[in-house]
Amino acid sequence: MGLTIIGEETAAPTPAAPTPAASPTPAAPTPAAAATPAAATPAAATPADPAKCTTCKDEEKKKKKTWAEEHEKEMKASLAEQKKMLEAKKADLLRNDDATKANLQKFYGSSSEETRQTTLARVDKELALNNEMSKNPSAYFQDAAEGTKPGTYAYVYPNDSTHQIYLGDAFKTAPLTGEDSQAGTLAHEMSHFSDIGGTKDNIYGATGALGLAKTDPTAALNNADSFEYYVEGVR
Numbered sequence: 001m002g003l004t005i006i007g008e009e010t011a012a013p014t015p016a017a018p019t020p021a022a023s024p025t026p027a028a029p030t031p032a033a034a035a036t037p038a039a040a041t042p043a044a045a046t047p048a049d050p051a052k053c054t055t056c057k058d059e060e061k062k063k064k065k066t067w068a069e070e071h072e073k074e075m076k077a078s079l080a081e082q083k084k085m086l087e088a089k090k091a092d093l094l095r096n097d098d099a100t101k102a103n104l105q106k107f108y109g110s111s112s113e114e115t116r117q118t119t120l121a122r123v124d125k126e127l128a129l130n131n132e133m134s135k136n137p138s139a140y141f142q143d144a145a146e147g148t149k150p151g152t153y154a155y156v157y158p159n160d161s162t163h164q165i166y167l168g169d170a171f172k173t174a175p176l177t178g179e180d181s182q183a184g185t186l187a188h189e190m191s192h193f194s195d196i197g198g199t200k201d202n203i204y205g206a207t208g209a210l211g212l213a214k215t216d217p218t219a220a221l222n223n224a225d226s227f228e229y230y231v232e233g234v235r
């Protein structure tokens with residue numbers, strides 16, 4: 001899946017590297033920027049004609065509705081699918097049998113107890129956040145900033161304690177579940193939050209992620225796409 005420096009993905013037709021267009025934007029989201037989500041601040045437009053004021057504001061409000069707000073049902077469905085994925089992984093991790101180990105080995109290049117515990121903790125934290133988000137999705141999802149590269153799934157500010165997820169065009173057309181799905185993207189993005197997984201985008205795409213498991217297990221465990229594909233259970 002997609003691409004960017006911190007927490008941003010773009011649709012990547014080729015597995016390992018995202019398309020050139022998807023190449024990371026220079027400015028990595030800074031923690032400070034996360035404190036005040038841009039979209040949360042209504043444009044301070046002062047209507048020229050006071051008579052039109054009420055109408056203007058209503059119109060403005062309408063326009064300001066985010067995609068997630070307009071698609072609340074879909075967002076709830078995405079979250080429900082993500083929850084299903086996470087619960088399946090949790091059950092697998094708790095079983096701790098040969099299949100569990102083989103799966104960890106495949107995506108992280110290690111089936112050590114430490115790898116299992118790290119993954120389990122991340123799954124548990126995502127389940128807790130998923131639960132919060134499911135109560136009121138529109139409080140957590142915003143449209144990606146204007147100028148965001150086409151093909152972007154989503155991005156986050158890792159230190160954002162309010163856990164906002166910014167949705168790009170690729171997310172909005174992605175399938176609900178399966179590989180590079182909305183549900184998997186949520187798992188990917190949530191894993192970036194420093195209080196959940198603090199993952200990085202070391203490499204994008206399923207092929208790249210599976211390769212990383214073989215060459216650098218530590219980087220794989222810390223890679224958001226590796227977690228996404230692990231959760232999606234693809235390939």
Ligand SMILES: [Zn+2]
Nearest residue numbers: 007008201224
């Ligand atoms: Zn990412």
